[in-house]
Amino acid sequence: MPARSTKTPERFSLDRLATPIGIALLVTDAEGALRALDWDDYEHRMHELLRLHYGAVDLVDQSAPTEMKTTLSAYFEGDLGQLSRVAWRTAGTPFQQKVWSALAQIPVGATMSYGALAAKIGMPKAIRAVGHANGSNPISVVLPCHRLIGADGSLVKYGGGLERKRWLLRHEGVEI
Template sequence: MNARPTHRPESFGLDRLKTPIGIALLVTDAEGVLRALDWEDYEHRMRELLRLHYGAVELRNQPAPASMKAALSGYFDGDLSQLATVAWRVAGTPFQRKVWTALATIPVGTTLNYGALAAKLDMPKAVRAVGHANGSNPISVVLPCHRLIGADGSLVKYGGGLERKRWLLRHEGVEV
């Protein structure tokens, strides 16, 4: 009889950061690298995304690096360039990682529609796939999925709610 090997769950730290739009959940690995950022009122969704990306996950209360919290607080206080200083790492499929990496290249204060991002990835027919990958982004704000809008310029879907998306865009100088 062959016993199935048991795998220990992936272990991450969980911290909270008060922001003007709610309590942010910060999930970091043993090296202090951001693995997820979501909102306290969407914790269940965040845990499900972590499970999908990493399998079994154990979250333990552990402070995120002070430099990460300072950078995020700086962003929310108006120093929009601070997001670029946050170290992050994602799992996901190669396509998802490609989309998430591309999100980080959308400049602060600008938006892009899903079709334009698909074209930027040299996959103009992958608009729906880009949208799906965007919706599975585990690192809100830092990988700025809020900067993606509908083809007609409308605000569409945001895992943390459209009011947060509107706030983030206005905070970055985008009139919505």
């Protein structure tokens, strides 16, 4: 009989934050780092990403750190430089980590194509892999996957829906 995993589930806190584009779900760890940010109408997808990245997860309703909520609220109210102040931590493959770290370097008000991001991380032919990693990003907004666009400038794929992507980009001053 195969051995059964006895790994203790990861325990994270779940909180909610009202934003102009819906209720954001904030998943934090015991140290107060953001592990996931998604939207309440995409909660199932968030749970799936958490499972893929961490295995079994135990989510308990508990407030996120006040400073994190204040910082995120300030961003949504127009203080666009606030996102870099949010402490975050991710699990994922080394490649995903590389893509997500590169996302965090795209400046507010700028966009980048999937191909340009692939080139930036030194893997210019990995455009599809970059797209896949971007789609597996558990920390929406803070790791700004909304800033990735098609090579032709089109809005393509956003886990929170294209209307949210459009709003986020306009909020950051991007002409669409």
